[in-house]
Amino acid sequence: xxxxxxxxxxxxxxxxxxxxxxxxxxxxxxxxxxxxxxxxxxxxxxxxxxxxxxxxxxxxxxxxxxxxxxx
Amino acid sequence: xxxxxxxxxxxxxxxxxxxxxxxxxxxxxxxxxxxxxxxxxxxxxxxxxxxxxxxxxxxxxxxxxxxxxxxxxxxxxxxxxxxxxxxxxxxxxxxxxxxxxxxxxxxxxxxxxxxxxxxxxxxxxxxxxxxxxxxxxxxxxxxxxxxxxxxxxxxxxxxxxxxxxxxxxxxxxxxxxxxxxxxxxxxxxxxxxxxxxxxxxxxxxxxxx
Numbered sequence: 319x320x321x322x323x324x325x326x327x328x329x330x331x332x333x334x335x336x337x338x339x340x341x342x343x344x345x346x347x348x349x350x351x352x353x354x355x356x357x358x359x360x361x362x363x364x365x366x367x368x369x370x371x372x373x374x375x376x377x378x379x380x381x382x383x384x385x386x387x388x389x
Numbered sequence: 390x391x392x393x394x395x396x397x398x399x400x401x402x403x404x405x406x407x408x409x410x411x412x413x414x415x416x417x418x419x420x421x422x423x424x425x426x427x428x429x430x431x432x433x434x435x436x437x438x439x440x441x442x443x444x445x446x447x448x449x450x451x452x453x454x455x456x457x458x459x460x461x462x463x464x465x466x467x468x469x470x471x472x473x474x475x476x477x478x479x480x481x482x483x484x485x486x487x488x489x490x491x492x493x494x495x496x497x498x499x500x501x502x503x504x505x506x507x508x509x510x511x512x513x514x515x516x517x518x519x520x521x522x523x524x525x526x527x528x529x530x531x532x533x534x535x536x537x538x539x540x541x542x543x544x545x546x547x548x549x550x551x552x553x554x555x556x557x558x559x560x561x562x563x564x565x566x567x568x569x570x571x572x573x574x575x576x577x578x579x580x581x582x583x584x585x586x587x588x589x590x591x592x593x594x595x596x597x598x
Contacts (some may be wrong), residue, residue, distance in 0.1 A: 319535070319575050320453055320475060321472050321575060323459070323470055324454050325450070325454075326450030326453050326545065328538065329538075329574060329575035330538055332575070333574060358462075358468065361468070362470075362472055368572065369574065389418075
């Protein structure tokens with residue numbers, strides 16, 4: 319799926335940036351460009367970051383904790 | 390080649406947005422769009438799933454950053470742009486006699502965007518399981534393959550009734566177990582909704598050279 323429409327950045331590119339160490343939307347933007355133009359995809363990037371962050375047991379949360387009411 | 394652009398998002402005021410769609414259609418021909426399909430969730434009335442059929446006319450990144458696409462989300466009152474699936478149909482099965490006709494408003498759809506281990510294998514399994522799918526109430530089965538990721542699929546199933554759809558989700562045949570994979574990574578959770586309307590996008594007026 320495309321996350322950042324401004325630059326045509328796909329979810330796999332965002333995931334790669336996260337897997338390589340990006341821990342904030344700013345770092346994702348520096349790595350692959352996603353979220354660096356209009357910024358309207360940052361919520362999705364944030365949820366992908368949250369999903370990749372280790373939970374209290376030290377495991378990665380594999381699912382997005384989507385807040386469907388955010389729009 | 391015809392592409393489909395699909396997104397799952399929430400609209401703050403569904404009725405207002407729905408009433409405005411017809412007025413917004415005139416913008417879409419510049420994208421190469423020919424059909425727009427709107428589904429509304431049966432579980433969350435503000436959640437929608439839309440698919441836009443587009444004749445591919447150039448690089449996808451140009452299509453994605455089109456101001457028309459952003460205006461589409463603006464018009465829906467969507468501030469945060471949802472992930473957008475862009476792909477092409479690779480499998481289309483009509484499993485019921487009535488399915489040969491166009492889907493009618495109210496038709497129940499189950500939409501999943503998932504990663505699949507082998508697209509060709511999934512297609513072959515679905516074809517082999519056609520009779521079982523039909524017996525479970527699945528009337529149409531479409532698989533779309535993403536342009537940006539060959540292992541990403543959008544799978545749409547039209548099911549005879551909402552009750553059968555819920556039953557199918559709770560107790561899927563092996564071939565439909567991908568439904569439990571929805572909601573992983575950037576993929577939206579499984580969408581169960583009803584067809585609101587299929588809009589034919591008017592052709593762009595011809596311009597003189």
